[in-house]
Amino acid sequence: MTDADAVRRVASALPRAYEVQVRGRWKFRVGQIVFVAFSKDEEQFGFGFPKLERDALIASAPDAFFLPPTGDLRYQWVCGNLAAIDDDEMTELVTDAWRMCVPAMLHDLPELPPPVAEVWSLLDEDAYADAAPLLHPYLHWHDRDVALRGRNNVLTHLRHHPRPRPPREVEVRDGQVYRWIR
16 A cells, blocks of 8 residues: 555656646656646546556556546556555556656666665756765766766766766665766
């Protein structure tokens, strides 16, 4: 069994995701694309889901999932009762809905160890000061033909170059990113 607060924790941790209120209902977006929305009482939610697989999901758990209103059937969308879904399934559904809205290069970020997704998100927003405490002082940075050592050197480089793509490999030490390889 899950609830709206658990959905918020998962969705808000995803890069480029943000929460907005539209006509009394809370929604999570990437850019202008909604990937999760709550009912007004927050006991039900809707989420991005492939139309071709929607009927199979509903048939697998009719007490948990149902079709969206008729006007929304044209969208890749399905609805669910939060009380009938466990946290693991909710996390998978929300993350997959988010993946439908972001570039493929970001798809693997949620599987990387914390705080990698948060660091990448902060770098994507040019929030270098906020990212600094999450980077190890002796950070090893390898991005294509650029190899740097040390948190300050990496942050100085990033201020003058395009945003990095997410890493393929990472190492985290003491809760900080120690090695970043792309």
